[in-house]
Amino acid sequence: MADRFTIDVVSDVICPWCFLGKRRLDAALAALDMDVFIRWRPYMLDPTIPPEGLDRHQYMLNKFGAEKLKTIHDPLIEAGRELDVPYRFDLITRTPNTLDAHRLIRWSHTVERQTEMVERLFMAYWSEGKDVGDRDVLAACAGEAGINAQQIRELLDTEQDVEETRAEIQHATNIGVTGVPTFILAQSYALVGAQSPAVLVDAISRVAKEVGEA
Template identity: 40%
Template structure:
């Protein structure tokens, strides 16, 4: 096994949905693994919708949970996610959430943030707004405020959401992900071909980073 090198640079494609608790948990695990290693990374966030059936204006949170887990398993599922969140220092506020949003507009905001090199900060802010603060990230007015808070231009954001020229691009990327066989999120692709599906521990992500660093070719 060849030694890890400090000059390694790894592109990591992160396929995730900003309304997905397990995606946020996995994000924390990945960040911990990166922080513990002497390696440069470039995170590329790829959109995914964990439930494409959610209507454009969202759906009542408890109705969504009952449909997803079954009425008799909702509390058990929430307790499991809360406990997993605590392990990575996330305090989920599911009791504050009133609506499960359609995440298309949130993905549009992330796409726009790429052009200002604010993609990572925008993803984090959206996760926090929905899962920790219990805010409705399906509300375009809130999305604009979160974008401005993150460093984006208000006038440009209002224009993007008003015109909608970017919607098809986001839908095309979502469709491409599905055609590639991605059926769930999160999923992580390190370098060329090291794939880690689902929320994993810091140790699993660390092993994937090491494997990607030792590969003959790496995405840059």
């Protein structure tokens, strides 16, 4: 991949701004005449969530309080309208632990289906209210993204890449990632947050020229 412009996207499946950021990146890339390679990197917004997940309403209530919770999703809904990001907060009942989802995203890289896998997981959680901490749900999503669902289901019941995924999550913290999505352009420049397509286009174009890959 040395001859391709690389964007590393550090994100978490249960980060609603990461879903918006992914759609905005899609729009930016559609406007650019470049060969771009996207790598999805894991991050956990809350690594203390138990493997079985938590009741979402109670989790959000504990985190933000009843008053703030009434309007907390409004900015996302408004921002999502520009690219038809189909948030359905009313369907979500669980806040899952995303370690297994990140393992699945990691494996999808080996069959060059990583971006498709990320999109499927975002849709499953944010638009369909599915529990993406459930291994059966993850395997089904893998199948829908063009990956062998049975093989994924079997792998999820093993310890395959658990420590490697945790190490990569820790690496994100070690290099200074404190919020997601974070877009790392050509391993040299970082943009934090769900930036607009125009900002992404400008940044990608400028960094590509600087590194001589435009």
